[in-house]
Amino acid sequence: MCVCNALTDRMLLQAASLIGSTRPSRVYAACGCRLQCGTCVPAVARLLQRQAAETREPSMAAE
Numbered sequence: 001m002c003v004c005n006a007l008t009d010r011m012l013l014q015a016a017s018l019i020g021s022t023r024p025s026r027v028y029a030a031c032g033c034r035l036q037c038g039t040c041v042p043a044v045a046r047l048l049q050r051q052a053a054e055t056r057e058p059s060m061a062a063e
């Protein structure tokens with residue numbers, strides 16, 4: 001998902017879960033990286049926000 005830092009969506013979601021934050025800059029830091037070109041930020045922000053929303057409102061299918 002982040003080519004500059006070789007971060008996958010799974011790595012980003014795990015880091016966000018560990019630190020309890022959806023702020024991309026904090027998640028990158030938790031991965032031991034920092035933002036470089038910035039191309040990935042919109043997609044990463046959407047991924048983290050979607051995950052946070054799903055965590056708050058689990059799908060009915062999961063019940």
Ligand code: FES
Pocket residue numbers: 001002003004005034035036037038039040041
């Ligand atoms: S693709 Fe993520 S910082 Fe460049």
